[in-house]
Amino acid sequence: MIPITRLHVGQEEADAAAEAVRSGWLSVGPRAGKFEQQVAEQVGAKHAVSVNSATTGLHLALAALGIGEGDEVICPSFTFIATPNSIRYTGATPVFADIDERTYNIDPAHVEQLITPRTRAIMPASQIGLPADLKALRAIADKHGLFLVEDAAPAYGATIDGVRLGAISDLTVFSFDARKILTTGEGGVVTTDNDEWAARLRALRAHAASVSTLARHTSTAVIAESYDEVGFNYKMTDIQAAVGVVQLGKLDHVVKTRRSLAARYDELLKGNDAVVTPFEPEGYGHVYQSYLVRLVRHERMAVMTAMAERGVATRRITACHLEPVYHAGEHNPVLPVTEKVAADHVLLPHFVGLTDEEQDEVVAALSAATA
Template identity: 55%
Template sequence: MNAAARIPVMVPWLGEEEARAAADAVLSGWVAQGPRVEEFERAFAGRVGAGHAVAVSSCTTALHLALVVLGVGPGDEVVVPSLSFIATANAVRYTGATPVFADVEAATGNVTAATVDAVRTARTKAVLAVHQGGVPADVHSLRAACTRWGVALVEDAACAIGATVGGKPVGQGALLAAWSFHPRKLVTTGEGGMVTTDDAEWAARLRRLREHGMNVSAAQRHAGAAPVLESYLEVGFNYRMTDIQAAVGLVQLGRLDAMVARRRELAARYDTLLEKVPGLTPVRDPAYGRGNFQSYWVLLDPSFPVDRGALLAALARDSVSARRGIMAAHLEPAYAGHEHAPLPVTERISSHSLILPLFHSMTHDQQDRVVAALREQADR
């Protein structure tokens, strides 16, 4: 193919509105966690159908705090998918508990009640289920199973804002859900995260824990005319979000419906175009829900003429920025020697999948170039 401008794998939808919102926060004189964070929390809770939302510094810290409020600690086990960004498993280790890797189903890349049941033990305190790449997990069956087993279910919804299960937003009805605002996600604040829950006491504790365990927030201390002597009720963390980030997040949240609609439109076009490329299986919506296509990934069939590494290299030569598929944490050096059950589906997806470019401003010409580059390798 002829040389052309490189097609990125992802471009955040950021513009003048976000720039003005951030500037207004700076000019207000209140740039740390304050009124804009509170406004963002209310708006986010309403958007995902949760009773409470607590803004934090990242999805990783959101996962950590969710496990802390559940009382997860040394001696406990938490079942997690290995097929996820490594932060999912790491958050368990932060508490001193042991992550236990479960396999996933091939169609969605998500854990199921059956794959969790295969590895849970008497020491299982919680299950951490991921809505991988924006494909919703079957939370109805997972929630029912966790209730039967007497364990807590935490949802890692890092990629899933705007996805639905049974027509309702991912996160609605969740015991605890963690969210990411990294630039690869649909809604971004640069960095940042959120914990959502319907439990008011947990929400209050989450707010304390993110701010060093203080009984009163810094914003409340500075807002009053009289001095406030705070106390520290427990060992907490510095996991706060800034008002600058929240200002951007509020604008981004207003774009969400348009983001999801555009990504689903482009994903549907990919589906049609890739029907003519043999040896590729694209990610699809599950029967019980609709994804947001935070990532559009394809699985290489054994019949595909080149391996994943060679395909990524060929796409790069054609100025297409694809990425390897979702990582498998148990194969990383950080988890060398960590005992686990066989994970055949995880290893197959992780080693034979790749993520294709998908972003709101992507043109049909760019999509055609991506598919042409794939077809060229398929026809070898």
């Protein structure tokens, strides 16, 4: 089977993890500190706060901004369920906006129509590695006094006008899970230029303790920390961070490889008028966490099944507002573009290490299924 992904990890990551274990310090500690510092430098943000997933990072970001019961946060429906779930965790309501038909990212014009007096934030997803239209969203957020909290889970290393995601939004959340650009197994990071939010993120990820675990354990004095509010346990381990530090060093290679694989798919699929290949707007640096094609006239499940039978794994993205957990019956929003794209797209195998032969076979399987 040609899998949807294969991990790009090896001896260096294994050695780094082993070294962390042997050090005797496994919880969030010095390696997490190093990982955070390197992330901050790499994305050009003042602060990076490591967490145990992007899902918890998104929740933490909203919690740090004081978003909760009675508030509304506008997000796309064409995203992983973690996006709206993170809003729900706070007690706020996710309000689903439609997407742009070419980028598959949230449509700023629709976002603006959905703003109410209860709206506190916009949470775009930089879906499958392509940045959302952050310039337009920033302008809308500023005009209406809203926070811009970006779900950049699949888009570590992506750029707009040469600037990496990480400090364009108020808070940016990246994932390091197994299918992302870089991985720590499970893991995430929240980046921001704001000192106050960074301090809140650090406290809230560790039960809002007034003194961090590392500071307590490395102090010779007796420290009595206090707990003034309800926090969470969202800390990344030092084992994950050690793996993460090695992975960060591979970013340029990973992005270059993913982009050239995408260009090769574009080329191989050029003559197939049954599929639409991805679009990269001028000035945008797509990192192609996934390679998404749309089917012009074939039924999606039939194509995925035929490809699976030929030994090629594929995936799809859900429209969250159609999932039972968010379906609001007769009051459900109608999101025409989301509903169309959600029904007619397929994600193809796309990872560092995908060979030319494998890629040729994916294209052959897709072409046979769409003949």
